[in-house]
Amino acid sequence: MMRQYFDAIAADVFASLSPGEQATLWLAGETSDFVRFNHAKVRQAGEVKQLYMTVHLLLGQKHVSQKIALAGILVEDSASLHQVLVDLRSIIDEVADDPYLLMNTELQSTEHYEFNLLPPTEQMVADIMKAVGDADLVGILAAGPVFKGFANSLGQRNWHEVASWNFNWSLYSHGDKAVKRGAAGTRWDTSALKAAIAEARSQLALLARPAKTLSPGSYRAYLTPTAVSELVGMLNWGGFSEREMRSKRSSLLKLASSEARFSPLLSLRENTAAGLSPAFQREGFIKPDYVALVQEGRHAGNLVSPRTAREFGIVSNGASGGEESESLDMAAGSLPKVDILKALGTGIYVSNLWYLNFSDRAACRITGMTRFACFWVKNGEIVAPLDVMRFDDSLFRLLGSELEALTAERELLVDPGSYEARSTASQHLPGALVRSLNLVL
């Protein structure tokens, strides 16, 4: 239904363009139920129904855009968008010709649907509360359809519509000791939910043991895929961006100049084909199935937006304006999951990292905290939960000289983020065994 609305409103807007004008439309909408839990009870519950259109008006090399919230009512919204066109026309002469404007003229219409197979969210809430029982669960359930559409006045149309759920939660033992889990999908599976909660419950017994406090120093460590996600997520702060590389602010500058390198075990790529995000971006460029970013430890490429491509005279690879990874894929290693503790021997098992930031971006040096279920492991056996510790270390070390192995199995981590709108980003990552991780506080 939203697709028909979008096509109709696009036809209406484009029919009203004056000679010489071009336009694009970008629609982003969702109807999401959000239910927060604390102490296994409902903290806040509600629905958000939002619809935004960005109108981009072009006249030669001049262009301006406006994002506007819409009602989802064709007649009313058409009137609003006609007024947006009037407003944009009134200011387009105030802007200079843009030498870096690059519009897509190669028409490629696409569509992707995952129709709504979800039960009522109220049923999911009941399932969760029944499965949790008296355990101390805190977290968020998000459910409902998300849709994104692109249209241009040249005739291209792209549509992406997925109805999904994302349940991101923690089970608490006591204090700050907890097991964190997350799952997402397009079909609700009550038995999988029960199994996941039961598995998390089983770890609570380990967390109930007396905690061990480590002294600052270097420790052998295993990082779960979730912890690895936090580390490589920092590379999304401009590390994969061609523009940031050219501006000398990229954390991978030394990698690109071959002054530093990662382990030959490390290969990263933007894998749009296997990801959950739309394969088109706001200017209508289609993303390739994958873009190699790091190949066997060496720099292999960057994400290049159309604007950056025009600025530097290079070819775009369909990146969004922020040149951030949305479907990051790290190649698997050879360490079987069942052998992780044995391979770790004595050291720390890091389930989650938290609140990372650069302590020296040029050196790709990152600080952050351990969080949730982290354990001291001795001779291949979990001995005690750990109190939180701060690390400060370079990724060129952790995923370079200190990287001993990556796991053979990988996890698909679906971003539960919902700043402004529900994220469609995901990562497909292995766990990492490192010879030393520097703890500082």
Add this chain to the structure above:
Amino acid sequence: MLEQIESRFRALNPAVDFCSLRYVEEANETLSVRQGVAEPLSRSLDRGAIITVLHQGGCGYAATSDLSTAGLQAALDRARQWADTSRGRAVFDFTGYQPARPTGHYAGPGVEVALDWNRKQLTELLMAEDAASQFDPRIVDRTVSVGRLDVTQLYITHDGGSVAQRFRALVPGLVVTAFANGTAQTRSLGGQYNGYCRQGGLEILAQAGLVGAGRRVAEEALVLLAAPNCPTGNRDLLLLPSQMMLQIHESIGHPLELDRILGDERNYAGTSFVKPEMFGTYQYGSALLNVTYDPTRSNEFASFGWDDDGTPAQKVWLIEDGLLKTPLGGAISQARAGLLGVATSRACSWNRAPIDRMANLNIEPGDTSLASMIASVERGVLMDTNVSWSIDDSRNKFQFGCEYGQLIENGELKGVVKNPGYRGISATFWLSLKAVGDDASVDVMGTPFCGKGEPNQSLRVGHASPACLFGGVDVFGGEA
């Protein structure tokens, strides 16, 4: 529009114990110049409403960008469904809870006059600052920008409450990167995340010092490029307001949020080392530490007349003479915890439900001049402008980094150092507060990007602070 929304809401005549509507309309536009070229002009007009229903102990909400009568009716019906679903399953039974029914108007600074938003002149100003920053081939990237923001809010209750509020804000920014011999340094005006954000009109450009900043910031980037790394060791630490804002935010503001203390954020933003029983008894900092929550300070970024649950704004001492007194908790959290709080129930927009958030969180000035503080230091580091921030989920172990550092030796400022950073523990750090700067050292800062909540919310906050001196802090620099 406000009259239409109120009329449509009143016509719904909801048969529930309590119902409110919060409408938010937000228009913004940003002008930006990068490397001598104007970036694409983008504007946004966001508007929508959230309806909250309290009924027979349950609570639910529904937010919609469909503001027609039918759209609001559908939102009311959905909010009622969620109130029914949550009844008996929620952390708080709303039976007997009495929300505020406020009436009145609030107009922030600048909203009563038209903003002289002359794009051509403003772009010329940005171009001039950009050009002024390009005087050396080692300057490799420059961006200068100014954003405007106009917000109208309406909060109405089914039984007569009605508050209309209007705000205007300006957000200038300037960032310059210098590069040579494989090393880069980035310097900014007030931070790379728009620290000079304030409510008001174009006078903020002068307050922030945007005119003339291009050359000055670029010169400082070049000085940093040639500077040694900040030394490692235990030294006195003098923080200027552009770093104090972050220190206050992370290690006082967030740990005092009552919803964190109540556990709501344990899956995401985290909990707090502060426990309910600590209010009124816990010595948070030295006797020099006075922290106020003040949404009435009109030119700060997060000023208002009422919060998003209708509680009137009031200046409140959270920490007085170092003693912890009051949590950052809105009306619902206060009812849950049995503690008095402040008007701090806030949402990022119409499409999120309010939670406990900082608004303007400030440190009250002391009586020590900046020069006196420097003169009192035998061996220390001055740090300016936040660039890196990280703190544990209980808001205790922190590590922060700044753009610019300067050594202090025997009471005098000495050489500039790059990549200055420091780490500590909130529970002990504030006890090391040795001196608080006077009025002359105060600056009004803020951030447009404070993240918290599930679903996630990025919110505007303000922080006014004097320069502050701390004793015996672990400092460090970058890689050799």
